[in-house]
Amino acid sequence: MNLIFLGAPGSGKGTQAEIIERELKLCKLSTGDMLRAAVKAGTEVGKRAEAVMQAGGLVSDDIVIGIIADKITQPECKNGFILDGFPRTIGQAEALDEMLEKNSMKINKVIELAVDEKILVERISGRFSCAKCGAGYHDKFKKPKRDGHCDVCDGTEFARRKDDNAETVTERLKAYNNQTAPLKPYYEKKGKLVQVDAMQEIDKVTEVLEKLIKN
Ligand code: AMP
Numbered sequence: 001m002n003l004i005f006l007g008a009p010g011s012g013k014g015t016q017a018e019i020i021e022r023e024l025k026l027c028k029l030s031t032g033d034m035l036r037a038a039v040k041a042g043t044e045v046g047k048r049a050e051a052v053m054q055a056g057g058l059v060s061d062d063i064v065i066g067i068i069a070d071k072i073t074q075p076e077c078k079n080g081f082i083l084d085g086f087p088r089t090i091g092q093a094e095a096l097d098e099m100l101e102k103n104s105m106k107i108n109k110v111i112e113l114a115v116d117e118k119i120l121v122e123r124i125s126g127r128f129s130c131a132k133c134g135a136g137y138h139d140k141f142k143k144p145k146r147d148g149h150c151d152v153c154d155g156t157e158f159a160r161r162k163d164d165n166a167e168t169v170t171e172r173l174k175a176y177n178n179q180t181a182p183l184k185p186y187y188e189k190k191g192k193l194v195q196v197d198a199m200q201e202i203d204k205v206t207e208v209l210e211k212l213i214k215n
Contacts, residue, residue: 001024001026001079001080001108001109001213002072002080002081002083002100002105002106002107002108003026003080003081003082003083003107003108003109003110003111003213004082004083004086004087004107004109004110004111004187005017005082005083005084005085005111005113006110006111006112006113006180006183006184006187006193007112007113007114007115007198008115008117008120008173008176008177008180009120009124009169009172009173009176010115010119010120010121010123010124010127010169011113011114011115011120011198012113012115012123012198012202012205013084013085013113014030014032014033014084014085014136015136015142015202016113016198016202016205016206016209017030017082017084018135018136019202019206020082020206020209020210020213021082023206023210024079024210024213025079026077026079026080026081026082027074027076027077027079027080027081027082028081028082028084029068029071029072029077029081029082029083029084029086030084030085030086031064031067031068031084031085031086031088032084032085033084033134034067034068034071035049035053035059035064035067036053036161038067039053045063045066045067048060048063049063053163054162054163054168055168055171056163056167056168056169056170056171056172056174056175057171057175058088058089058175058179061089061091061092061095064086064088064092065092065095065096068083068086068096068099069099072099072100072103072105073103073105080108083096087183088175088176088179088180088183089179089180089183090182090183090186093183093186093187107192108192109192109194109212109213110183110187110192110193110194111194111195111196111209111212112184112193112194112195112196113196113198113205114195114196114197114198114199115198115199116199117173119199120169120173121166121169122140123138123141124164124169125164125165125166125169126138126139126140126141127160127161127164128158128159128160129158129159129160129161130150130152130153130155130157130158130159131155131157131158131159132150132153132155132157133150133152133153133155135150135151135152135153137158141201141202142202194212196208196209196212
């Protein structure tokens, strides 16, 4: 089962992909995570991507296509994958179609996590994650069960993303509306697009997603 999670920044793609990865043994492929790792490691890709990410823009298609290309066929993804944050442009979607065709693979469903734009800034500005394992949390909506301790690995250090601030978020939303939203009709025409109400609580959204994926 190969899936794409589509949705604005803050719609819960990463959170849900992390849960579904664990529950259904799929592998989560997040270009945002890959780019942040490249920035942290100071690689050539990281150096090219850092300023654009900080400004809330989209990293060029050739960079992201390059980093995802060999991931979809890796053995860890043999049960299937969830693409989180890729594709983000029509060019990326077309490149993905080519990659899949070459490997006799296909996308089963494109799931749009639909949210009202008004709540996104609040959702995004409260986000943080475990510095050790990357598990995601939120000041209001998803606190660690034990204060100061990661639920998954018991780590005690947490980090906030540099681009999770009101100014960058506005730019990220613009990029989503202008460059990523056209993917909805692109996948709708292919009969792959399903919309899920992602304004509900995290557990409720997971429940809906699991039902949808298992069907
Ligand atoms: P995310 O973690 O998905 O919110 O991504 C964080 C940032 O990484 C985005 O705001 C973009 O600057 C960059 N990025 C991640 N995925 C892509 C992509 N598929 N295409 C272009 N830029 C991306």
